[in-house]
Each structure stands twice: as structure tokens, then as C-alpha cells.
Amino acid sequence: MTINVDPPAPRTAMRIPLFLAAGLLSIAALVGRAAAQDAERIKVVATVPTYAALARELGGSAVDVIVLTRPGQDLHGVAATPSVMARVRDAALVLHTGLDAENWLEPMLRGSGNGQLMGDPLRFIALSDGVPLKEVPSQVSRRFGDVHAFGNTHIWTDPFIVRGMAKRVRDALVAALPHQADAIDARYTALHDRLTHALVRWLTDYAELRGRKVVTYHQSWVYFLDRFGLERVGTIEPKPRVTPTASHLEQLMETMQTRGATVVLREPYQHPDATDFVSQRTGATVLELSTHPGFPEGNGVDGVVEHFEFNLAAIATALGLPVSTPPEDTAPESAAPGDGEPLRQAEGTGSR
Template sequence: MFIYGIKKLALIGFLVLVSTTVNAALQVLACEPEWGALAKSLGGHHVKIYTATTNQQDPHHIQARPSLIAKARRADLLVCTGAELEVGWLPLLLRKSGNPNIQTGNPGYFMATDYVALLDKPTELDRSHGDVHAAGNPHIHLDPERVLKVAKALSQTLIRVDPENQTDYQNKLDSFIKQWQNRIHQWRKQTDSLKGKSIVAYHKSWIYLQQWLGLNELAILETKPGIPPTSSHLSHLLASMKKTPADMIIYASYQDDKAANWLSQKTGIPTVALDISPAKDETLIDWYEQLLNRLIKVQQ
């Protein structure tokens, strides 16, 4: 019996030895589409990207599915948001992957929120306030200035993981920075009319966008972070909206739209569903421009 067990172990050992991965391109596992898109811009043909979530999925509520473990097992670089956004599934993926490249502290472990300052850091950590993130609000990709910082850090990480293509990564970063800064300049002008507009949001997903555009958040539809709206909370909101109406109600396209629509019907305030992340194969620039255009359109 014991010998039988040893045989099994030997078989597994053999399988380990024969499994040598021969892949030229850097395997990148991006937790959210925005980081997939950024890695694509900065890595070009040197990277092969798999994005763990789509812009229709709430990145907090993902399970450590077998398919994701299989991807984590082969990844050379992990590009995620951090700040506990993926706390429900990323630690499991790391533990199950058996992959040293992407473990905490290794060059292949890249968390975007490690490179920027976060807003909304809770002063009190108590779950009666809902599902709060201790490190601060993680949705940083909605601030173009912060994206720029992340881009610079990610480019350095790409160079560290794959030093052979250093000059190429440097060039790609330079051209990205140039394009992005041009756009920032244009976007600032285009969105001047949005400054000072007041919004109601479903979840505190947009605070970096709000800060960048100068939007004024009047209320949140969720009772508390991660807790769906209740009817009493909504009727309370309705009363306050009648006194001081907001200019628009914003929600992410993956969020439940019932509460937003209800409030809109009662008050006539327009709703706008925004893709909080780029669609498949969409670039960061195209996605952000579309998002801004939708806001401008609603407001007109």
C-alpha cells in the first residue's frame, strides 16, 4: 500500500519535470479590464494578456474559479487594483497557483493602488459601516492623473520582469504618456460644463472621477457600501432630492439599476449607466472618452 502511495508521488514528480512552459510572450493576468488595457498599451506584442473580469462583473464578487487558477498558475505578471478590491478571490488564486512569480513581494506582483494616494480612507474600521476598504477607495483608475502614475510604475515593473525589452517598454511608455497627457488637456476643456454638477451614485465607485471633474456627490443609493438600497433609505433620498435635486444619477453597468430607475421616475433626474472599465479590446483612451461623453450628453 505504502509503495503504491510512493508510486503516485513519483508519477506526480515526473509530471512536474516534464512540464516546462515554453512561451515567448510575457503572460500577464490582469484582474480588471483597465489594467489589462494599460498593460497592453505598455507591453504591446511582448505581453499576452488574460483579464480575469469583464466590465459587466463586480470585481469584488468573483470566485476563485478553476479557470482563474489555471491562468494564475502560468502567469509571469499579475496586475491588479489591490486595496482589498480582490480580497475575496486573489489570495486564494495565489495560494492555489503554485506559481512563485506572482506571489506577494515578487516582481510579478503588481498592485496599482500601491503607487498612488487613496481617497476615503476610513477613520473607523467597523463593519456596521458596510463593506469598507481599510486602505481607502480602490477605484483609482477613474482619475487620469493617477492612471499616469500607475502607468509609469507598471512600465518599470515590465522592465524588471522582462529586462530584455527595456527600450521597447520605455518607448511605449513615452508615447503613452504623450497621448494620455494630450487627452487630459482636451478632456479638461470638454468637461468644463460638468464642473459643479451634482450627482447621486449607486456605490462610492466614482469618487476619483468626481474629484477630477469637480462633480458634487449629493447622495449614495446604497444604504452602506456593499449593502443594497432599502425602501426607507430611498424614500428619504426622494424627499431630499425634491428639495435639492441632483443633475444626474450614476451607476456602473453591472450594478442593479432598479433603485436608480425608481428615483429617476419619481424625480425626473436622468440616469446614466457607465461602464466602469473598458470593454474587451477597448483602449483606456477610448473607454474614458466614451465615459466622459456620456456624462456630457446626459447633462445637456
């Protein structure tokens, strides 16, 4: 015989949490989108500092730019923390690479409640659209390491590609801020001019970079190296994002000595152990450079032109070549590096 000791559950009890849920939803409706955006000032989210620099240079005071990574940060290691999600919640525009470069972006935007933005091609701007990609794999397999299915995604390292990106950012900003089209166009024209003149000067003055041999840590400099004719003889990583082994480094050092590579490019997030080891054994110069503006912090390299100026000067100096001097009106605030001193770590506004 079954004895029911406790009284049957009151069926109305379920209503309490349902009402509570409805109440909380209403509260959320009141506080969720706390600050209504000024129609003439929009929030632009950029996945990397290069896109953020373009948005700032073209949008001026009409844009509030949120950048999701620091200049020295690994693009793969971005955490969608609650604060980051809160920041992207009311973004009007998102500037990203596209392809499979930022796999964390979709869950981040969806988690933020701004997922619908991804379905709007006028607001979710993939800056790789129309860019001819390099290193497109004929076969995609993890045997080759952490390869990207569509090709090398580090397109922001080529100033010529960045010049094309500026046009796309301009178009997106004009569509979002039609009443400020003239001002945006004026800034675009100025930036386009500066980049074009700088490109012509760099390609002329740094012509001696052509054929010079370097080693990079990761395959992140491909577009930059090709633009200026530098030749990569190897990478510290045996395959993309695979930790270097002693035997691989031995082979690499042999190649470096055979082919005369004297410079190693390392990004701030890449651990210095392997590059230091190679440097000590071969005498190669290790340059800690970022592929994005803003590094090293406080060196006046927040703009895209200044950033490329800095990196080119650093590489030319390390290779014993003369440094190109920008005209007076476009010179960066600080001197380009010339003495090979270790570059300090950047601090930015990225996420973890």
C-alpha cells in the same frame, strides 16, 4: 476471547499509493508547466480591465494579457475556478490594485501553484502604491457597511492616477523584458502624451461639469467625480454593498430634488431595480457606465483614453452640456454617446 477472522494487513500495501503518488508527481512535473514561455513574450495577469488595457498598450505584442474581471463585473465576485487558476499559473507579472481591493487574488494565486510570485515586488505590482487615497476611514467597522480599511480603492476611475499607473506598468514591463525596453518606452511616451493632452482638454472643455450634482449606485466613482468637480449628493446603496431600502431611496430622492441631481451612475453589475425606481419617480437619467475600458463592447472603448472619453461624453450629454471633440489623430473609432440610449452589456474575458 477475540477472534481475528481477517489476516493481518500486509504492511507493504502502503507502498502502492506512495509509489502511485510519486508517479503522479512525476507526471505532473512533465505536464504541469506545459508551455515554456518565450523569453521575449510574457504572460501578464491584470485583475481589472484598466490594468489590462495599460499592459496591452505598453507591452504590445510582447505580452499576453489575462484579465480576471470583465468591464461590467463586480470586483468582489470573482471565483477562482480551475480554468482561471490554470491561466494565472505561469504569469510572469501580476498587476493589481493592492490594499484590500482584491481579496480573492491571494488564494487564487496560491491555489494556482504560482503563490511564490506574491513575494516578488518586481512581479507582483500593487498599483495603489504611492496613490493618495480618498475616504480613508477614521474608524473601521462593519457598522459602516463593507468598507475598505485603507480607503476607497476605486483609484482607476481617475485618468490622472491612471497616467501615474502607466509609469509603474512601464517600469515593471521594462524590468521583465529588458531587451524590449526601447519599444516599451516608445509606447509609454505615446500613451503618456495622449493621456496628458486628453486630460488638459477634458479639464478645460468639461469645466462646466464642476459643481454638477449626480448620484452613484456605489462609492466607486469618487476619484472620477473629484477629478472633474462633479458632486455626489448620495448613493443608491445606504452603505457600501448594503441593499437599498425603500426609506433610504425616499430620502435620496428628496435630496436629489432639493439639490438638483439629475443623473444616476450605475455600473453594469448593479441591478437596475433601484435606479429604475428612482428614475421613474424623479425623472433622473440613469447612465449605465463601467469604470473600466471595454464597455460597451464594440464601441472602440478598449483603450484607457477612449474609455474616459466615452464616459465623459455620456455624462456631459446626460447633463445637457456640450461634448468635447478629440483631435482627429486620437479620436475613438466610434462616436461618443449623445442620445442617452441604453448602453449594451459588455462581454469581456473576465472570470466568474
